[in-house]
Amino acid sequence: MTPDRLRQILEQVAQGALDAPAAFELVKQLPFEDLGFAKVDHHRALRSGLPEVVLGTGKTAEQIIAIARRLLHSAQGVLITRLTADVAAAVVAAIPELHWVADARLAYLRAPTPPPGGRGTILVAAAGTADLPVAEEAAITAELMGQPVERIYDVGVAGIHRLFAHRERLTAASVIVVVAGMEGALPSVVGGLVDKPLIAVPTSIGYGASFGGLAALLAMLNSCAAGITVVNIDNGFGAGVAAALINRS
Numbered sequence: 001m002t003p004d005r006l007r008q009i010l011e012q013v014a015q016g017a018l019d020a021p022a023a024f025e026l027v028k029q030l031p032f033e034d035l036g037f038a039k040v041d042h043h044r045a046l047r048s049g050l051p052e053v054v055l056g057t058g059k060t061a062e063q064i065i066a067i068a069r070r071l072l073h074s075a076q077g078v079l080i081t082r083l084t085a086d087v088a089a090a091v092v093a094a095i096p097e098l099h100w101v102a103d104a105r106l107a108y109l110r111a112p113t114p115p116p117g118g119r120g121t122i123l124v125a126a127a128g129t130a131d132l133p134v135a136e137e138a139a140i141t142a143e144l145m146g147q148p149v150e151r152i153y154d155v156g157v158a159g160i161h162r163l164f165a166h167r168e169r170l171t172a173a174s175v176i177v178v179v180a181g182m183e184g185a186l187p188s189v190v191g192g193l194v195d196k197p198l199i200a201v202p203t204s205i206g207y208g209a210s211f212g213g214l215a216a217l218l219a220m221l222n223s224c225a226a227g228i229t230v231v232n233i234d235n236g237f238g239a240g241v242a243a244a245l246i247n248r249s
């Protein structure tokens with residue numbers, strides 16, 4: 001249930017085009033629908049502007065399909081994150097209208113009513129090609145929240161001149177998401193170049209001493225560049241939501 005849909009139902013009742021029992025049937029699943037194994041939150045878009053998002057990790061294809069179908073039934077968009085290729089194949093076969101993005105490990109269907117846009121452009125920068133799954137998760141999440149997104153990829157500090165070639169795009173962005181693994185240095189560099197909100201995303205990419213992204217996380221948390229906000233390791237989704245909320249405000 002989106003704010004626009006609820007407003008439409010209330011207006012129809014006020015105008016006499018919809019009686020109270022019919023309206024009740026339309027909204028009775030608020031705030032959630034109990035499927036037994038999951039409680040689908042149809043109220044979330046009304047509270048936070050972002051509908052329920054399905055985390056694919058740990059769920060069977062059948063569970064994901066059931067949840068996605070209930071979201072579609074209530075005229076919401078669908079976003080399923082952290083899908084493996086085999087589970088994604090089963091989900092998309094059952095719900096063909098879903099779009100599967102292998103690079104981002106997610107499947108989605110846009111909401112019938114577009115969400116509100118933002119005041120500028122979100123720029124997603126990734127240090128290396130191996131960071132793209134997390135970067136694309138952030139970028140697509142922000143796009144599904146109605147935000148314009150640009151991307152600059154493979155601009156890590158090992159070849160810092162590649163980043164400087166995009167200086168104008170960095171300056172023009174309203175919010176910047178910087179994704180990096182290894183030693184996690186890229187957000188500090190970008191943070192020293194811009195006066196925009198910057199969300200840093202450490203990834204689990206790196207050799208042994210990176211400890212699955214812990215080294216990058218700690219480096220970003222200890223950055224001497226002021227104003228950097230850091231999300232959890234590989235949390236592209238969280239960064240995309242945060243960037244969209246900032247850009248929307």
